[in-house]
Amino acid sequence: MKQIILSFLMVFGAMTSTAADYNITAYGAVSDTSRLSTDAVQRAIDECSQAGGGRVLVPTGSYKIGTIVLKSNVNLHLEHGATLYGSTRLEDYRPMKSDYVSLRTQTETIQLIYADDVAGVVIDGHGTIDGRGRSFKKLSWNDEGITRPHLLRIIRGRDITVRDITLRNSGCWMQHYLACDRVRIDGIRVFNRNNYNNDALDLDGCHDVVVTGMLADSDDDAITLKSTSPRLCENITITGCVVSSHCNAIKLGTETNGGFRNINISGICVKPSEDQSSQFFGLPRGISAISLEIVDGGVLENVNVSGITAEGTESPIFVRLANRARGYYEGQKIDRVGRIDGVHISNVFVNNAGPSGCSITGLPGHPVENVTLSDITICHSGGQKQTPIPVDEKEKEYPEATMWGVLPARGFFVRHARGIRFDGIEIRTAAPDERPEYVVEDADVTPAGM
Incomplete structure (x- = not known):
């Protein structure tokens, strides 16, 4: 047996030793931010x-680059003290x-x-990639990725690993993984609070993804799942992260052409940013802790969110089925309303929230279905008077937790929904609040009478 193990170790050692290092300085890269090292890298x-x-x-050093293109089986490794x-x-x-x-x-x-x-791409090490995104001014409504660069974008990647690295200051989204399979993101630090559309993480139509131990501070959405093609985000696990956002800490949407299936998000701490010096979108306290949306004809099913602690956010929980019906290519017509069926939100504590309240809303004839909320405590400022029920369905509007203004319930406003279950919900207000805890319209809610 010892001979077998020794032989295995020798073979494994020989296999791993064949992978060479390619030091960028050997190709002409210089630690000088006044000189461009793109070609060398x-x-x-x-x-x-x-x-x-x-x-x-x-x-170790400081290297200036423009666009670099990663290839299969390449490990981009930044030593401690190295910055691109x-x-x-x-x-x-x-x-x-x-x-x-x-x-x-x-x-x-x-x-x-x-x-x-590409396949087998790794980005790792204890160095930093800094996009210096503040240098790129917003020139039009939809200029992200056009005149303001993404820092990292991987399309159709397989077996992608990003770990331990620090990512800073993108011109728009920090990291966009589009139609990727088997992605592992672990222990990264993301600081993206210097321009418009400064998301921290965007998983878009990806399958089989694990995200652990991310520390993220973003002006725009933090943990963001999207579906900008018919491909669903599917089989995603995100756990053990600390995030800050002026917008939405955890968001499924807004783009939802395919949708989301088998999503598990747990153990997330949401806190205010330590740097409030600039704000491009959102609110100082953040818009929501959890936003789950289907508005472009996709499906959202078997989504589990648990173990969330949040400080702040204006409207902590937002579940929305609507019919914006935006296609993913020019001229496409979306002729169906999507579906939300099977959501579990549990073990959530929110402190110092705004008074707006939370909402679960669908459309007439298209209800949100089978949502369970359990063991949730929300502490907010309160102090509101009776508020009328919103009349406008806003079916085509951009979905946002604050879209209804101050809601008629100090806890949850539920409309056009079936199979909604509340268990162990506590709503605390710092000041007396005249609104009831629940307002229900065209909805099947348990316990009855809410």
Whole structure:
């Protein structure tokens, strides 16, 4: 047996030792942010990939780059004290266009680090990638990825790992994983509070994803699942993260062409940012802790959110089925209302929330179905008078937890819903509040009488 183990270790050692390091300085990269090292880094990546894979090493130092394109079996490794800085000149970013059809691949886009149709890509180490995104001004309504670069974008990736790295200051979304399979994100730190559309994490139509131990501070949404093509986000586990956001801490939506299935999010701490020096979207206290939305014809089923603690947020829980019906390519017509069926939200504690209240709402003839909320405590400022029930269904409007204004319930407003169950809910208000805890309209709610 000892001989077998020894032989295995020798073979394994021989296999692992064949993966070479490709130090970017050997290709001409210089630790000098006044000089561009894009070509040197790209040559290291290309040679590494052509040799069958290995580690592209970024040693301690400060290196300026424009767009680099990762290839299969390349491990981009940043040593402690190493920083890749994004160029502040648009001319240094290479426009890229995938042939994967989705909402945000209709035109060429720019990003600092890009990959498409790759396998076995790793980004790791204890260094930093800083996009210097404040340098790119918002020029139009929909300019993210056009004149404001993403920091990291991976399309159709398989077996992708991002761990231990620090990501800072993107021009828009920090990291966008589109139509990827088997993604592992572990122990990363994300700071993205310097421009518009500064999401921390966007998983878009991805399958089999595990996210653990992320520390994220973003102006826009923090943990964000999207479906900008017919491909669902499916089999996703996110746990043990600490996030800050002026918008939504945990959000499924807004784009929901395919939808979401088998999503498990747990052990998330939501807290105010330590840096409130700038705000581009949202509210100082944050908009919501949990937003679950279907508005573009997709489905949301078997979604479990548990073990959430939140400080702040204006309207902590928001579940919304509507009919914005926006397609993922020009001219597409969405001719169906989507479905929400099977949501479990449990063990949630929210402190110092705003007085708006929470909501679970569908549309006439298209109810939200089978939502269970248990062991939830929400403490908010209260002090509100009786508030009328919203008349407008707002079926085409952008879904946001604050879209109804101050709700008629100090706890939950439920409309157009079936199979809604509340168990162990406590609503505390700092000041007396005239509103009832629950307002129910066209809804089947347990316990009865709510």
